[in-house]
Amino acid sequence: MKKVNLAIVGATGMVGRTLLKILEERYFPVEDIHFFAKEEDLDKKVVFLGKNYNMEILTDDSFDRKIDIALFSASEEASEKYAPIARGKGVVVIDSSNVWRLDDSVPLVVPEVNPEMIERHIGIIANPNCITIEAVVPLKALHDAYGLKRVVITTFQAVSGSGVSGLKELEDTQNGEKHHLYPHPIADNCIPHVDEFLKNGYTKEEMSMMEETRKILNLPELKVTATCVRVPIKHGHSLSVNVELEREFTLEGVKRLMDEYPGIILVDDPEIDEYPTVLKTNGMDKICVGRIRRDPTLTNGLNLWIVADNVRKGAATNAIQIAELLIKKDVL
Numbered sequence: 066m067k068k069v070n071l072a073i074v075g076a077t078g079m080v081g082r083t084l085l086k087i088l089e090e091r092y093f094p095v096e097d098i099h100f101f102a103k104e105e106d107l108d109k110k111v112v113f114l115g116k117n118y119n120m121e122i123l124t125d126d127s128f129d130r131k132i133d134i135a136l137f138s139a140s141e142e143a144s145e146k147y148a149p150i151a152r153g154k155g156v157v158v159i160d161s162s163n164v165w166r167l168d169d170s171v172p173l174v175v176p177e178v179n180p181e182m183i184e185r186h187i188g189i190i191a192n193p194n195c196i197t198i199e200a201v202v203p204l205k206a207l208h209d210a211y212g213l214k215r216v217v218i219t220t221f222q223a224v225s226g227s228g229v230s231g232l233k234e235l236e237d238t239q240n241g242e243k244h245h246l247y248p249h250p251i252a253d254n255c256i257p258h259v260d261e262f263l264k265n266g267y268t269k270e271e272m273s274m275m276e277e278t279r280k281i282l283n284l285p286e287l288k289v290t291a292t293c294v295r296v297p298i299k300h301g302h303s304l305s306v307n308v309e310l311e312r313e314f315t316l317e318g319v320k321r322l323m324d325e326y327p328g329i330i331l332v333d334d335p336e337i338d339e340y341p342t343v344l345k346t347n348g349m350d351k352i353c354v355g356r357i358r359r360d361p362t363l364t365n366g367l368n369l370w371i372v373a374d375n376v377r378k379g380a381a382t383n384a385i386q387i388a389e390l391l392i393k394k395d396v397l
Contacts, residue, residue, distance in 0.1 A: 066392050068096035072132045072156070074123060074147070075139035076100040077109050079228050080161060083381040084136055085113050087350075091385060094392065101127060101139075123147055128154040133397050134388050137161060138380070152188030157397055159384050161192040166277055173280050176386040177328035178205040183390045190387055194270070195379025196220050196293070196302055197277040199371055202352050203306070205282060206326040207319070211365070212311030215288040218274065221296045221303040222259055223343065224251060226375055235297055251297050259293040268293060301343025302375040310365040316357060319367065323354045328378075333357050341372035349374050350382045 071093075075081045081102075088095065100111055102120040111118050121127065123143060128135070128151045135151050137144050137160040144162040151158050165171040172182035173191045178201050183190065193201070200218055207213060224231035230246050238244050238252035249256050260269035271291045279287050324331040332341045333355035341353035352373045360366025373379055391397050 066094045066389070068094040069133040069388075069392060069397070070097040070099075070131050071095050071388075072099045072101065072128070072135040072151075074101045074135055074137040074143065076111055076120065077102045077106040078138055079225065079376060080138040080380045082111075083376050084138065084385065085111060087377065087381050087385050089114060091389070093385060093389070097131070099127075099130075099132065125150055127151075128156050132156045134159065134391065136384050136388065138384070148189050156188070157186065157391060158189045159192055159387050160189060161380055161384055163194065163273060165189055165191040166193060166273070167280065173277060174387050174390075175201055175205075175281055175383060176390055177202050177326070178281055179283070180390055183387065183394060184396050186396070190391075192380065192384045192387065193277050193281060194273055195226060195373075195375040196222065196270075196304065197274050197281065198379050198383050199302055199352055199373040199375075200274070200304055200306065201278055201281045202326070202328050203323060203354050203369060203371055204278065204308070206322050206329065207308060207310060207367070208282060208284070210318070210322055211314050213282070213284065213287055213308065214311050214365070215309040216278070216290075217307040218289070218291040219305045220259075220274075220291065220293045221255075221305075222293060223296065223298045223300050223302055223375060225300045226259075226295075226302065226379075232299055235299065239297075247295060251295060254297060256295040257292060259295050267291075298343055300347050300374060300376060301372060302379060303341070303343060304369075304371040306369045306371055307360060308367045308369065309360075309363050310367060313365060314367070316359065319357055323357070328352055329354055331355065341370055343372055346372045346374050348377070350378050352378060 101123045107120045141162045144164045148158045224235045234246040238250040244250045270293045332353045340355035356370035
C-alpha cells in the first residue's frame with residue numbers, strides 16, 4: 066500500500082486520539098502527518114509512532130501543502146467551513162460530523178456495506194453516525210440474503226457518544242454534582258433523548274439514523290423507525306433490532322450468515338449466557354451480534370441484539386477503513 070500524507074483535524078479529542086492509536090495498530094502507510102486542533106488546545110502535544118508533534122490551528126491556508134487525506138473529527142462548524150477548502154486544494158476529506166452525511170453528492174460509507182461508493186467521491190466522504198454503522202452491517206447481511214421489509218431499532222448509547230464532556234457528566238452526576246450536558250442526571254438513569262427534539266416528536270439523532278440507514282443500504286423506501294436512549298455507561302453502544310424480512314429464513318441460516326459476514330462476530334449461546342455486552346466489545350473493531358430469535362408476531366420476524374465500541378468501529382476505525390479503501394482503489 067502506497068504511503069500518503071495525512072492530516073488529523075480535531076486531533077486532541079476522543080475520536081482524534083483514537084484515530085492515532087488505530088493508525089499505529091493497522092500500520093497505516095503514513096509518509097507525513099499534520100495535526101490540527103482548537104486554539105485552546107495548541108499547547109497540547111501528541112505522540113505518533115514514538116515522535117512528538119505540535120498542534121496547529123486550522124486556517125484557510127492549512128491545506129496549502131501536500132496532503133492527500135484529511136480525517137476530520139472536529140465540530141460541525143469546522144467541517145462545514147474547512148472541508149470544502151481542503152477539497153478545493155486536492156485533499157480528500159473523510160468527515161465524521163453530521164454536516165455531509167445526508168448530502169446527495171457525498172458518499173456515506175461503511176466499507177463492509179457499500180465500498181463501491183468510495184469511487185464516487187468528489188473530495189468529501191462522510192463517516193456515518195456511530196449507531197448507524199453498528200446497525201447497517203448486520204442489516205446489509207440480512208437484506209442480501211432475505212430482503213428487508215421493516216426495521217425497528219432501540220439504541221442504548223454510552224456517554225462517550227457525547228465526547229469527553231459526556232464522560233465528565235457521568236462522573237460528575239455519579240458524585241452528586243448538578244447535570245449540565247444532558248437534560249436530566251445521567252447517573253443511575255436512562256434518558257430517551259439524544260440530540261434535540263424535532264417537531265415530529267423524534268430527536269435529530271433518531272431521524273438521522275433512519276435516513277442514514279436508507280442511504281447506506283440504498284433502500285430509500287425502507288420502513289425504519291428508531292428510539293435512541295442515553296444510558297449511564299462510559300463506552301459501547303447497544304442496539305435492540307426487530308426486523309421483518311421479505312423471505313423465509315431459518316435461525317441456523319441467520320446465525321451462519323452473521324458468523325461469516327465481514328466485520329461481524331457472532332456471540333450467541335444463551336445456554337451458557339453468551340451474548341454481546343459492552344464489556345466484551347470495548348476495544349474491538351468488529352460488531353458483535355447475538356440473541357438471535359424469531360419474532361412470533363410476524364411471518365418473517367427476527368430479533369437481534371447488537372453491540373459495538375462506538376469510538377472505534379463507530380467512528381475512528383470506520384474512518385480509517387475508508388482511507389485504506391481510497392488507497393487500495395487508487396481513487397485519491
